[in-house]
Amino acid sequence: MRGSPLMASQRPADDPCLADLSRTELGELLDGEPSYRLDQVWEGLYRQRRPLDEITNVSKALRSAIADLLPPALGLVRTQSADRGSTVKQLWSLRDGHLVESVLMRYRNRTTLCISSQAGCAMGCSFCASGQIGFDRNLSVGEIVEQVLATLQHPSAATSRSSGALNIVFMGMGEPMANYDAVWSAVERFHGDMGIGARHITISTVGLVPGIARLTAADLPVNLAVSLHAANDRMRDRIAPINRTYPLRELAKCLAEYRRAKRRRISLEWAMIGGVNDSDRDVAELAAYARPLAAHVNLIPLNPTPGYGHEPSPQSTIERFAAELASHGVNATIRANRGTSIDAACGQLRADKQVAIGRTRRRASPRVQSR
Incomplete structure (x- = not known):
């Protein structure tokens, strides 16, 4: 990990999460690591669909450094x-x-x-x-x-x-x-x-x-x-x-x-x-x-x-x-x-926010109007 930008103390601009980075951007972040590290991390995340901390062919220290720099975007x-x-x-x-x-x-x-x-x-x-x-x-x-x-x-x-x-x-x-x-x-x-x-x-x-x-x-x-x-x-x-x-x-x-x-x-x-x-x-x-x-x-x-x-x-x-x-x-x-x-069916997702009740008016006439 010597010389890796992951050892820097500042986060990347705008605090992205790990999934925000393209493969090229992650490679730039891992500059200084052996080239195969990028393959291991990327393959583990997307092909194997594993959490970062379960990609065990990557050292715990590197996984921790990545996680500290690029924390998850979502909290359940x-x-x-x-x-x-x-x-x-x-x-x-x-x-x-x-x-x-x-x-x-x-x-x-x-x-x-x-x-x-x-x-x-x-x-x-x-x-x-x-x-x-x-x-x-x-x-x-x-x-x-x-x-x-x-x-x-x-x-x-x-x-x-x-x-x-x-x-x-x-x-x-x-x-x-x-x-x-x-x-x-x-x-x-x-x-x-x-x-x-x-x-x-x-x-x-x-x-x-x-x-x-x-x-x-x-x-x-x-x-x-x-x-x-x-x-x-x-x-x-x-x-x-x-x-x-x-x-x-x-x-x-x-x-x-x-x-x-x-x-x-x-x-x-x-x-x-x-x-x-x-x-x-x-x-x-x-x-x-x-x-x-x-x-x-x-x-x-x-x-x-x-x-x-x-x-x-x-x-x-x-x-x-x-x-x-x-x-x-x-x-x-x-x-x-x-x-x-x-409230998980089509049209029901609202993330627990409250809304006011309204109605769509029924037709006033059976005649079709077109633009």
Whole structure:
């Protein structure tokens, strides 16, 4: 360790965590150590997915020096489980006190980890708890990556190692496309260093067209999901206010370009809100929007949140909605919600913050208005 910058007393600028550093940056920090030390540390962290203090082919002194210089970004506040232990939600505290949540879901032949990209969210979608609490800040690449590493290293995730493929979905708190640089760096870390295939990584967006355009030009064909929830501009303006900036026609054009470039099926997410977006006309509008994109539709029974007064559509309505989509030539799946009892289901993540109750207005007229 003689001559290593790790022996310096000052931390790097902005106090990054270990996962914030690229391989090149970590190599620079280990300058003065034998060259194979970088391989040992990097392999232990990302391929073996082990905590730093368990990478025992690296000396304890060096591990301690790295840990002192680059402490963890996340502190585990609480772990909750539901669905007989197959759904686990973790509440994390960031160094500045902001809170984020991630959710691990085990299935028979796969494990899905839903992670956050921001503390809070600025998109203001009416039914979403993250949008109801407002925006705090973007997460760093290390804070995103550490959600995955720390979750997989936690005892609650032990059985997931033998549960088939690991899927990473950016469907937690925040809008990933509004924090694109950190999100994409995390995707590259998951793919290139942890060995998670691009087809097992999904980025969900409420429809930020510039971010989708950047994703179209990127070199990895990850999955793209769009939180749609309405297929006419008047209603979507109220449910997802970003539609006022990037209306449906502009979004559809960008999605078509993504599909042509990546040859990947696009998913459209549709929260089934009773009396708001579950009518026959909604079916026709959604089918007309999804069919040219050859998109798959995920129908999600609305999950309760403290800041939204509407009820989910009845199960019979959801099943009829799916059947009508099929009759229009659109493939649709009804999602089985997981973790509702611990506020871990789609749209429920809010990191224990309180919100005021509001409602989205019902239609005043059956007439469709377009931009």
